Amino acid sequence: MLTLTSGAVQVIRTVTADPELPPETGIRIESGVDGSDALRLSVASAPEEGDEIVEEQGARVYLEPQVAQLLSDKTLDAQVDAQGEVAFTLAQATA
Template sequence: MLTLTENATLVIKSITGVEGAPDGAGVRISQENPAEPSLAVTTTDAPQPGDQVVENSGARVFLEQNAAGALDDKILDAAVDDKGGVEFLLVPQPS
């Protein structure tokens, strides 16, 4: 199952914890075509039917079915650049 680093947890909580966001808000990762490596990351109020939910210290990530399979053995990390832009990084989990 996808795991989150402390940085990713903090970044996701800051993104989804903005004023007016519902309590169950999270980041959703989806993959349109399982044959393609590209992933889409969006913020959303709640998981969609069939989404796998990963929660860590209040940060919630919703994984669409294709993305859940692709990210099953990965660690999600995040960084914020000088301009406040967020970059998510995926690294393999240690064996």
């Protein structure tokens, strides 16, 4: 199962903390468009049918079924640069 670093948890919680959003809002990772190998990450108000849900310390990540399998041995991290831009990265999970 995908694991989250403390940095990813903090960024996801910040991004989804808007009081205007539903309480189950999270980040959804899905396959890229047009058959691309790239992954697409977006804010989602709820999981879609069949999504795997990863939740840690109030941060929710919804994974499209094919993506969940692809990322089952990965760790999601997030960094915020000096300009406030967020960058998510995936790495091989450590045992």
